[in-house]
Amino acid sequence: MRELKITPIKNGTVIDHIGNGLALEVLRIIGVKELDRDSTVSLALHVRSQKIGWKDIVKVENMELSPRKVNAIALIAPTATISIIRDFKVREKRAVDLPDRIAGVLACPNPNCITNQHEPLESEFEVVRRRPVVLRCFYCERQVDEFLPHLA
Amino acid sequence: MTLKGRDLVSIRDLSREEIEEILRTARRMLPISEGRRASRALQGRILTLAFFEPSTRTRLSFESAMLRLGGQYITIADPASTSTRKGESLSDTIRMLSGYADAIVLRHPNEGATRLAAQVSDRPVISAGDGAGQHPSQTLVDLATMHEAFGTLTGLRVVLLGDLKFGRTVHSLAHALALFGAEIVLSHPPGLGLPVEVREHLDQMGARISQSDQLHQAVREADVLYVTRIQRERFPDEAEYRKVAGSYRVDATVLGGAKARLIVMHPLPRTGEIAPEVDGTPRAAYFRQAFLGVPVRMALLSLLLGVKAA
Numbered sequence: 001m002r003e004l005k006i007t008p009i010k011n012g013t014v015i016d017h018i019g020n021g022l023a024l025e026v027l028r029i030i031g032v033k034e035l036d037r038d039s040t041v042s043l044a045l046h047v048r049s050q051k052i053g054w055k056d057i058v059k060v061e062n063m064e065l066s067p068r069k070v071n072a073i074a075l076i077a078p079t080a081t082i083s084i085i086r087d088f089k090v091r092e093k094r095a096v097d098l099p100d101r102i103a104g105v106l107a108c109p110n111p112n113c114i115t116n117q118h119e120p121l122e123s124e125f126e127v128v129r130r131r132p133v134v135l136r137c138f139y140c141e142r143q144v145d146e147f148l149p150h151l152a
Numbered sequence: 153m154t155l156k157g158r159d160l161v162s163i164r165d166l167s168r169e170e171i172e173e174i175l176r177t178a179r180r181m182l183p184i185s186e187g188r189r190a191s192r193a194l195q196g197r198i199l200t201l202a203f204f205e206p207s208t209r210t211r212l213s214f215e216s217a218m219l220r221l222g223g224q225y226i227t228i229a230d231p232a233s234t235s236t237r238k239g240e241s242l243s244d245t246i247r248m249l250s251g252y253a254d255a256i257v258l259r260h261p262n263e264g265a266t267r268l269a270a271q272v273s274d275r276p277v278i279s280a281g282d283g284a285g286q287h288p289s290q291t292l293v294d295l296a297t298m299h300e301a302f303g304t305l306t307g308l309r310v311v312l313l314g315d316l317k318f319g320r321t322v323h324s325l326a327h328a329l330a331l332f333g334a335e336i337v338l339s340h341p342p343g344l345g346l347p348v349e350v351r352e353h354l355d356q357m358g359a360r361i362s363q364s365d366q367l368h369q370a371v372r373e374a375d376v377l378y379v380t381r382i383q384r385e386r387f388p389d390e391a392e393y394r395k396v397a398g399s400y401r402v403d404a405t406v407l408g409g410a411k412a413r414l415i416v417m418h419p420l421p422r423t424g425e426i427a428p429e430v431d432g433t434p435r436a437a438y439f440r441q442a443f444l445g446v447p448v449r450m451a452l453l454s455l456l457l458g459v460k461a462a
Contacts, residue, residue, distance in 0.1 A: 112283050114264035119241050121268060136349070139264025140285055141162065143349035 006042045012061040014083040014090075015073065020046060022077050023056035025148060029072045036062040052079050072105045074098045075133060075147040100127050102135065106150045113140040123152065156458030159270035159277045163288040163324040168331050171295065177451035178296050178444070181461065184220050185447040193454060193461035194223030200253040201227040202245070203280070204260045209420060210280045210290070213445035214257050214453075221450055221461055226253060243272045250275045254457060258282070276456040284318050284383070290419055291324040293448045295332075297441040298376055301415050305332035311370045312336060313400060314380035314425060317344045318387075321419045322380055326350065330359035337374065339364045341396040344382070367400060372409045377402065379418045379425050403427035407435060417441050 018026055023043050035041065039061035049055035064084055065073075073080055074096035084092040104122040108115045115123045115137070125135035128143060135144045144150065155170060166174075183189040199218045203211055211227075218225045242265055249256055250273040258269050259280040266279035281287040298305055310329055312322050316338060326346065329336055336359060338346065346354075354361055364370035371377055379402055387393040402416060402425060415437040418426055422438075430436050454461035 108264075110263060112261070112263050114242070114260075114262040114268050114282075117242075117262050119243055119268060121243065137264065139267045140262075140283070141349070142263070143352070 006044060006057075006059060007040070008088055009040070009042075009059055009061045009085055010088055012039070012059065012063055012085050013065055014085060015058045015060075015077075016055070016081045016083065017049060017052055018056040018058065018073075018077045018080045019052065020054040020056060023058050025076055026056070026058050026073055026080070029069055029076070029151065030058070030060060030063070030065065031069075034063070035060065039063065055079075068104060070096055071098065071102050072151060075102075075105065075135075076151075078133060098127055098130065098133065101125070101138070102127070105152060106135070106144065106147060107152050108137045108140060108142060109144055109146075109150050110137065110140050110142040113137060113142065115139050154458075155455040157276060158456055159266075159273075160288050160452065160456065161266045161270050161277065161279050162286045163291050163327050165288070171292065171328065171331070174292055174448070174451050174455060175296050175299055177455060177461075178292075178448045179300075181447035181450040181454075184461070185217070185443075185450055187220075190222075191220065191461055192222035193459050194218060194221035194457065197223040197255075197457060197459075198253040199223060199225040199453065200249045200256045201225055202249060202256055202258045202260075203228060204231045204258075204265075205281070207259055207280065209442055209445060210259065210287075211257075213442075214280070214449050216446045217449035217453055220446065221454060221459075223453075242268060246273050246277075249273070255453065278452065278456065281320055284320055286324045287320045288324050289449060289452060290321045290445075291328050292452065293441060293445045294321070294325050294378070294417065294419070295328055296444045296448050297417060297437055298415075300440075300444070301437060302375060302413075305329070305334055308334045308375045309373055310334050310336055310376040310378055311339055311364070311374045312378050312380075313339045313367065313370075313402070314341075315344045315382040315396075316340045316346045316380070318383035319380040322346070322378070323350050325378065326354055326359070327357070330354050330357045330361075333360075335360045335362075337362050337364050337370050339367055339370050339400075341382075341399040344396060367402075367406055368409060371406060371414070372411075374410065374414055377407075377410075377414060377416045379416060379422070381418075381421065381423050381425055384423075398424065401425060401427060402430060404429055407433075410435075 042059040044057040124138040128134045246269040255276040263283035263285040265282045270277040418438040
């Protein structure tokens with residue numbers, strides 16, 4: 001990957017093997033507003049990948065992702081891997097993995113669901129199927145297989 | 153296996169054995185529900201009926217069930233008179249109500265409301281329907297009606313006719329029929345088929361399901377014709393409703409080629425789907441079905457409250 005000419009980061013997170021064209025969505029999940037003001041964010045779009053054909057990569061300096069953000073990335077980019085970089089070294093590398101239950105990540109697409117009615121509760125979904133991912137709302141039992149428009 | 157202290161939010165909360173236990177208990181409740189025997193089994197117990205949407209049969213049959221067993225009830229019949237109008241959350245309302253009674257029956261316009269209620273209440277919560285979602289106690293009544301007519305549920309051929317999209321009773325019923333190995337035939341106006349997730353769920357259960365666009369044909373082989381009304385109030389606009397309104401009607405002609413033992417069921421209220429000429433025939437099971445709401449709900453209340461009543 002030397003030809004990418006993206007500066008290595010000292011501390012932060014590299015999200016690799018993101019499905020082609022989804023880097024901006026991943027960036028949206030990460031939340032640019034929450035970044036350290038001196039941090040650099042690098043995006044690489046449409047990069048050749050042996051594993052998935054074409055991929056996107058996102059590098060964020062000085063940030064490690066919360067489990068909730070990792071779950072959101074797992075929903076829209078299930079092939080992604082996440083590497084934690086500390087002092088220029090990869091300290092931890094893992095594929096994103098969906099837990100059996102996901103809370104607070106998605107809004108239920110059913111407008112009549114109780115989770116969309118100003119009740120003091122978080123949305124919660126159970127994983128019905130993993131490939132492709134299908135979730136079911138724990139409250140109204142509506143199934144969801146499209147996640148981008150419903151990210152909380 | 154015990155039902156004591158449990159909630160009934162979705163028919164999926166119950167195993168086949170648990171449903172059978174409720175139906176058995178309901179049969180034992182018959183003499184009490186008909187007023188031929190008295191019971192004080194639920195004396196000193198209070199049931200809250202929290203109805204945030206209109207209901208006649210479900211509410212009255214729960215009231216009757218509680219009274220027949222010597223219990224009492226308190227009721228929210230008009231949500232306009234409660235503090236939800238002042239902006240109180242359902243969670244807070246339910247927490248409060250769970251301190252006032254031994255169990256709560258909830259009907260609410262939002263899907264998932266009864267699941268939320270069950271989470272925050274430390275008393276059993278029974279769903280009486282939420283939005284277009286499930287209506288499990290109605291399903292138990294439906295199963296009791298079929299069981300009374302045929303002595304079994306396994307192997308019955310049941311035609312589900314009408315609004316299978318918005319009709320909440322059919323979603324719960326289809327699940328239960330699949331659980332008991334009944335055969336399901338779907339017959340509906342265009343655009344009113346089962347929601348994709350309900351159909352997928354039934355397929356995953358290995359349900360025997362077929363589709364029939366010819367009502368006469370479907371009725372010929374059936375044991376049960378389960379008719380539902382088109383849920384006008386759930387249509388996004390009136391024009392869409394008018395396109396399908398009145399597109400099916402069960403009358404003597406439709407039933408002409410049916411087997412002698414076929415029964416016609418309907419969760420009621422009906423709005424013209426069944427011609428009055430069917431009412432006086434032995435096929436008409438819908439008023440018996442409405443009556444069986446009482447013994448079935450008596451069984452449910454006594455089992456969830458852990459009381460041996462009959």
